[in-house]
Amino acid sequence: LGGTSRTDSNFLFSYAPPVLSSLRMLPGAARLLTSIGAPLTRVPTLGMALQIVGTNLGSPDVGAPMLVMDNNAVLNITFQNHTLIVVRIPAGDGVDHTLRYFVGNQWSPTFMLDYAPPSVTDVTPRRGPTLGGTLITLRGANFGVTPPVITLGGLPCTVAASVTPSAGHDTLTCTTSAGQGTGHVAQVSVSGQASVMNASIAFSYNAPRVDSVSPSGGPTSGRLPGALLSDGLHRAQGERVMITLRGADFGRNGSVALELAATETSSAQRFVVPPDDVVLHNDTHVHFYLPPGYGEALPIRLSVSGQANADAVTFTYDAPSVSALGYYNRQPTECAPRTQCFEFQNRTVCKVQAAGCWDTRGESMLELVGASFGPQDVLSGVTVVT
Template sequence: MAPTVSTVSPSQGPTSGGNTVTITGVGLTGATAVRFGTTPAASYTVNSSTQITAVAPARSAGSAPVTVVSPTGTSNPVAYTFIAAVLPSVTAVSPSGGPTSGGTTAALAGTGLTGATAVTFDGTPALSFTVNSATLITAVTPAGKAGAAVVAVTTPGGQSAASPSAYFFYAAPPRLHSATATAGPTAGGFTVTLTGSNLLNASAVLFGPDTAAYTVVSDTQINVTVPAGTGTAPITVITPGGTSNPLPFAYLPAPALTALVPAGGPTSSGTVITLTGTALATTTAVRFAMSAVPFTVVSDTQITATAPSGPAGPVSVTVTTQGGTSTGLAYTRVTEPAV
């Protein structure tokens, strides 16, 4: 009895041939030939009485029924279609960049992507990929070195060619080295300069979870306007290369003065005054009106300062810290009696 063929898998392949086709059926033992139309298979192996693996020959596009020949006769035909090879192309990569650590899911747009067997980034296989359609593949980038990596897709029709639109740009991770301020008032609004490396193309600067307005000056410098906030708020920068290491930053309450002891003195300089209040630990200046005077921070609630000379009458005393400037308390100078 002649052999019987039930399935041919895959049921199509390139006109260049060379792909392996699995033929299933019955009575396949002793096969003396496998034909694709009138063209013999490039080679074949009889695995069992129910299975043969054959290498498809080269043949012009179109349908070519597969048959198995044995001493008992020729099998029924099962359709196989030769398809003209289409060279794949990649016309866009989105996003076009990501960190050197890999893990970015990129959409590859193009043509002839059906049947893709490999996706590579500068020769390194993608961590995974999915053929969504003949015009779209989604792939997860492998780790790579900083710079441009050509994206290539391989199908039975061949490998896509490099083109300006078929690149993925690996970015080195950003790194922060220093900030010109590590603390400031809760109201924000002042400028801090960040220095580091790989800061170009920054997409966000964060103080804790809060975004800040910023200007990228260079690959090593960013100027940022501190947003309002409270508590601790580590500074980080986000770029295509990832998220930077954090730099410490703390929001400080504004200082408050509650008492001056003594609250007055002579018009001459030299009187030592004790200022009491709250949030005084980071004091940077004590002023009598516009005049800055020597001072000593005793604690977060106490400062000693030396009053300057000045005309008789009240003068406003203020304290400035990293949290801002306090409201003023009056210190009254009295003219010393003449002798």
């Protein structure tokens, strides 16, 4: 009695190892040591002081605890008891960061920590030229410390090579690339986490602006007069007329049409340029072949990704012109005056005799030869002036 048993290695006692189970918001200072804060699933990229709840976390009198992040950064613990530690998580971004807690010569299992993904709340300015080069500012939260990837509707927005995170991780700038159209939703990606796309937070490229058209008029056929044929009356098909539009914010592709307004006697018409007839399309110039059409002062409408120019630049097709008149069912030589010659008193006498093509009784089928008559269905009539 009164003795001490000898030590036996078969009867060693160990405390349970520490386990980290959840993150909590830090309550108000007055309740810091006695209250558990609201659950926290992700840490803001600015970092923050927070609670980590667990079990078997020990106490300061059994040895200094240690919390290690990503196997290299030792974090400063400001409070500890058996079920709670308070620590400040540093600024960062991304997911799957590791936390391991050491106390009483025992390590906890790995606890995974994620930073909050970026979010975008505003983009300014909201418009810019199709050439790109607009410096825009994005505002939001959790933009992190890693260089971001920014897109506008899938188009890259270039971030400066060296990015210094804003003080609140809430501001970014980038330079737009060339593009066209509207509603390019802004998205920020940082370390594999992307912001949720919001259709109301978007960038749009300017609508096209047409300053001039050259030439501003041309034949209704869309072609220049060709060479005169052997009959001396008709002409071969000439070269197509090339039209040039000049302006700004034309983008890289679109459609061109000449619009004829409706009148009391005719419906509205659109003379559309087929895509294959557009020879060149860049931000400041469009070259295209003139489509067949008719009318005067037709507004030229350039549409680019749903946006059209509102400028009053117009084109006028040539008025009809008549260069010759022929008999519809006879060759031109048949209706030419004929010269008859005969011998009279040892001399040759010649006289010109009409061919007799033009019957004064009318009802003869005539052929008018000229240019810019337009299509037959819009011909309003032919008047013979005597």
